[in-house]
Amino acid sequence: MPKVTTRELFAKALNNGYAVGAFNVNNMEIIQGIVEAAEEEKAPIILQISKGAREYARHEFLMKLIEAALEISDIPIAIHLDHGDSFELCKACIDGGFTSVMIDGSHLPFAENVAIVKKVVDYAHPRGIPVEAELGRLAGIEEHVSVSDRDAVYTNPDEAKEFVEKTGCDSLAVAIGTSHGAYKFKSTPQLDFDRLKTIEEALPGFPLVLHGASSVLKDYVDLCNKYGGKLPGAQGVPEDMIKRAVRGAVCKVNIDTDLRLAMTAIIRKELAENPSNFDPRKYLDPARTALKEMVRHKLHVLNAAGKA
Numbered sequence: 001m002p003k004v005t006t007r008e009l010f011a012k013a014l015n016n017g018y019a020v021g022a023f024n025v026n027n028m029e030i031i032q033g034i035v036e037a038a039e040e041e042k043a044p045i046i047l048q049i050s051k052g053a054r055e056y057a058r059h060e061f062l063m064k065l066i067e068a069a070l071e072i073s074d075i076p077i078a079i080h081l082d083h084g085d086s087f088e089l090c091k092a093c094i095d096g097g098f099t100s101v102m103i104d105g106s107h108l109p110f111a112e113n114v115a116i117v118k119k120v121v122d123y124a125h126p127r128g129i130p131v132e133a134e135l136g137r138l139a140g141i142e143e144h145v146s147v148s149d150r151d152a153v154y155t156n157p158d159e160a161k162e163f164v165e166k167t168g169c170d171s172l173a174v175a176i177g178t179s180h181g182a183y184k185f186k187s188t189p190q191l192d193f194d195r196l197k198t199i200e201e202a203l204p205g206f207p208l209v210l211h212g213a214s215s216v217l218k219d220y221v222d223l224c225n226k227y228g229g230k231l232p233g234a235q236g237v238p239e240d241m242i243k244r245a246v247r248g249a250v251c252k253v254n255i256d257t258d259l260r261l262a263m264t265a266i267i268r269k270e271l272a273e274n275p276s277n278f279d280p281r282k283y284l285d286p287a288r289t290a291l292k293e294m295v296r297h298k299l300h301v302l303n304a305a306g307k308a
């Protein structure tokens with residue numbers, strides 16, 4: 001199957017009540033685990049590469065590994081830059097074969113965010129590449145935080161409309177209470193679904209993206225901790241909230257932490273239980289299997305299974 005753009009994937013997802021899983025990749029085992037899961041579940045997927053992943057594994061290695069996956073599989077796969085932080089990085093990824101890029105100017109003032117996104121859009125669109133942007137700051141906010149503090153951090157629906165019109169971006173990552181990593185909420189998890197609905201109404205039919213959407217599944221946190229890990233009180237976004245978000249305009253859901261936890265939990269277990277083993281394949285193989293099972297599970301949560 002040739003690689004596809006996220007534009008094609010979102011058009012189908014938006015009309016069919018599911019979201020495409022965007023899974024972060026850093027090495028061969030991660031790519032293999034994700035692609036095998038997607039093949040078995042017949043689901044379209046986005047393989048996304050962060051700046052850090054690109055520095056860790058190198059652009060050329062990641063692209064060749066993904067090319068191999070494309071060669072042997074028949075599911076639609078998009079190759080996306082996650083959290084691009086400069087025009088130059090986005091340009092290098094577009095020139096180097098990515099089919100989608102994110103330029104993340106969410107830390108910038110509104111006008112500067114608009115300017116950098118517009119610059120990337122002007123380069124990407126003539127080359128057929130869609131652009132994801134972000135407005136608002138990803139942060140878990142506790143229940144007691146005031147409405148005005150919440151407004152200062154989360155995506156403003158009116159600004160979102162203006163931002164999309166001014167930049168011409170193809171999808172928008174919104175801040176409604178999710179955050180990156182394994183510690184998303186100090187107390188009861190909550191997302192601002194009213195705000196999400198207002199953003200959807202301000203931008204009818206426009207693809208929205210949820211970052212920081214891992215659920216930090218307790219079984220894997222417990223397994224990590226049992227075998228020497230130290231992740232006390234880790235907590236993610238409950239899966240029923242993810243299911244609710246993808247029934248609307250959220251058509252890309254970013255997942256990295258859950259994959260990291262699954263791999264690390266199993267590697268910890270394998271090393272602890274087999275102290276005399278020093279063959280990396282003996283712990284990377286079960287780690288890849290655990291990651292694959294995690295992705296299969298996620299594809300069902302996103303309602304993406306069977307949609308390839």
Ligand code: G3H
Pocket residue numbers: 024050051052053082083180256257
């Ligand atoms: O949102 C960030 C992703 O989890 C990628 O993380 O920058 O450590 O590769 P990274």
Ligand code: 13P
Pocket residue numbers: 024082083179180181182210211212213214215254255256257258
């Ligand atoms: P998690 O840390 O919740 O997996 O989020 C990943 C992400 O948003 C990558 O861009």
Ligand code: ZN
Pocket residue numbers: 083180211212254
């Ligand atoms: Zn992210």
